[in-house]
Amino acid sequence: MKNTQLEQIINEKLSPQLVKDYAPNGLQVEGKLEVQSIVTGVTASQALVEKAIEKKADALLVHHGYFWKGEPEPIRGMKGNRIRALIKNDINLYGYHLPLDIHPELGNNAELARRLDIQVEGGLEGHPQSVAMFGRLNHPVTGKEFAQRINQALNRSPLHIAPENSEKLIETVGWCTGGGQDYIELAVKHGLDAFISGEISERTTYIAREMDIHYFAAGHHATERYGVKALGEWLAKEHGLDVEFVDIDNPV
Template identity: 75%
Template structure:
């Protein structure tokens, strides 16, 4: 497949042009014209690039790419090494950030809900699409039991902050993968029983305790493995390309 054709197909599927972001979405580093082998992963780290080189991949497709708003512009140091490696081996880099977070079918939030058996009811924000969602557990359970389920599903033990009322039954849940911890305030305003995100801030602990809401910090990387994996599987299924998901371990 032509590399620009693939970008058009991805942009269309994820409606990337309609979503305001703080990084460019789409083809970020241009490589060879024809693509047959794609490596997908959460972040375009040097380790993922090296794996793609080993696999003789024509393209890398990630959730966390390059050129973030406010980052230093010079291409040097770690940033220079990454881009140099891609260009030396003629590898295309595609990155999709918020469009992949919010996609209702393949997105990070949608995939997390599917994995944790949560029925999506809507967005926590009034705008569309909402970055954070809420829904209901198909099987209500105590907070300690839900923490154990997250551990099994994501292969990562979450940090569980219990509310001041102690362990209690969870029926309704809000969530935002990655660095979405501050949406806990909206979750509390919706009177939800629990909120899940990837990262946690110092202030999040007190919000959870004082607003009587269970909070689970399940890891930025761990909560965002599944959107990019699903996107790659869609590309393989729809267009017959060889796509391989590679998970570079990250404890955060």
């Protein structure tokens, strides 16, 4: 299909026009006109670009693309190397950030809930575009048991900050993949037992300890592998494209 047709299909699925984001969503770097083979991944790093070149992909589809608000505008250095490699090899780059976090079917939050067996109940911000969610487990578990569940689901041992009452059981959970640690206070206001994000800040430790909530930092990359993977699988199934997910190791 045409590269712009692929953009239109994804836009219709993810509705990026409804979200105020920090980077452009859609076709960010234009390559060849026809697209059949796609590599998907979390971040359009040089390593992932090289994988797309190696696999002779027509397009690279990622969660973290380019042209973020506040970043230097000149295309030079690391940024220049990445974009030059894409253009030289005629590879289209598509990036979808917040729309891929919040999509109720294919989003990072939805995929994390599915893997952790959390029943989604709604958005912490109280509207359909909320980037933080809350839900409920089928039965209460200890903090240690829930950390083990995260480890098994993501193949990543989470950092667990327990509240002062470390024996408090977990039944209700809030979460926001990636850099969503500051939603922990909204989780506290909702009276939730635990909160999960990818990243942690220094202040998050004290909030968890002092405000009676379990907190789990499960890794920005680890919590955001699955949305773009699901989107690629959907494109393969529904539109007959050749899609391969490539996971570039990232410990953060």
